[in-house]
Amino acid sequence: MPAPQLQGIGAALLSKCTRDQGFIPVNKNLWSLSYITCMGCSAFLLLALMYFLIDVKGWWGGRPFIFPGMNSIFVYVGHSLLGAYFPFSWEMKCTGHHWEALFQSLWGTSLWLCIAYLLYRKKFFLKI
Structure with a gap:
């Protein structure tokens, strides 16, 4: 299984899919392990979507970015x-x-x- 899926699963397990009740809660101010893995997974998914839309399909030119x-x-x-x-x-x-x-x-x-x-x-x- 690729690393981004592992990051997403790891974030879900560590936080128990909640904000405050997990083993390691998602906390941006502390940069907790669950926060880092959740953001890593989210960033990869967004990058994959942009790559697909812009480079593979050519449906979008990237404007206004x-x-x-x-x-x-x-x-x-x-x-x-x-x-x-x-x-x-x-x-x-x-x-x-x-x-x-x-x-x-x-x-x-x-x-x-x-x-x-x-x-x-x-x-x-x-x-x-």
């Missing part, structure tokens, strides 16, 4: 410097709900995607 990928340093540094300021972020009113945090994250990501697209169209690529 191409644009930030061509200027990843610019997007990373820009988000590090400006991520806490408006229009990328704002003070949330409803802290008890996750919908506003989700919208804020999607909004900031969309803005950086638009910025990366404009830089791609202008043929501006930041290199080290």
